[in-house]
Amino acid sequence: MFFGSIPALVTPFSSGRVAEDTFREHIEWQISEGSDALVPCGTTGESATMSIEEHNRVLTICIEQAQGRVPVIAGCGSNDTRVALEHMKHAKAAGAAAALVVLPYYNRPGQAGLLAHFRYLAEHCDLPIIVYNVPARTVTDIAVETLAELAKLPTVLGVKDATGNLGRVSAQRIACGEDFCQLSGNDETALAFSAMGGVGCISVTANIAPQLCSDFQKAMRGGRWAEALQLQDRLYPLHVALFSDASPAPTKYALSRVRPGFPTEIRLPLVDASDTSKRAVDAALEHAGLI
DSSP states (O other), X not given: OOOEEEEBOOOOEETTXXXXXXXXXXXXXXXXXXXXXXXXXXXXXXXXXXXXXXXXXXXXXXXXXXXXXXXXXXXXXXXXXXXXXXXXXXXXXXXXXXXXXXXXXXXXXXXXXXXXXXXXXXXXXXXXXXXXXXXXXXXXXXXXHHHHHHHTSTTEEEEEEXXXXXXXXXXXXXXXXXXXXXXXXXXXXXXXXXXXXXXXXXXXGGGTOHHHHHHHHHHHHTTOXXXXXXXXXXXXXXXXXXXXXXXXXXXXXXXXXXXXXXXOOOOTTOOOOOHHHHHHHHHHHHHHTOO
16 A cells, blocks of 8 residues: 655656656655655646657656656546546556546536546556545545545545545545545645544655655654654745745746756746745745755
């Protein structure tokens, strides 16, 4: 089962192309700093503006580079069920440990549609699934009762919950069972999320501070809550600053500060972080002791 600090990896671009060598170096750094798993091709990885070929290539690179040292949870979501299935099939063939599947966006399916979407994927590919619930981006929210129905499927293992509703952790724990893997999708509330039964975080901040995020998760798993609170206070301004402009632009800027030379290139319709956002990131990096 998945746990701990799991970076939602950025995808570095250079002159419009995936910067493969830089991506491999980023993966190596993440593993060496203690990350417990990796998520390529998620929101932070700009999957929405990658072609199918690029998406598949990024997944393959990540799995190749990880070499089984940590599991890879491949971003496979789409608002087209058929496309999501193709992503899952490629991820399975490449050696991914699981698929992170966001709720279909834009289409706005009801609960019956969500059930049908995930059941179809589970029936046609046996790669384990982590449901990704992020209503702020999808304008769709999966009900606790619907998630409980999906949890009965043998390959639906857990949820990345980015609702911001901490009460969901308890409700989903009761409805889906204690073994259902609940991962926070929000860095800033990961402390409370874990206290209520969560087991880790699919983290944006871990791109920048992988060792601190790993230490934070280890402290909670070890019941060292005072230590975890100190790390929370150290990291909290960075959690906020990385969303001071459209993500992942501030994250790429932050990476260029802690790892000089990391490309900040981002794809339209997103643009570079604003000067105000950069100042917030710089202040947060200083607060965390990272620069």
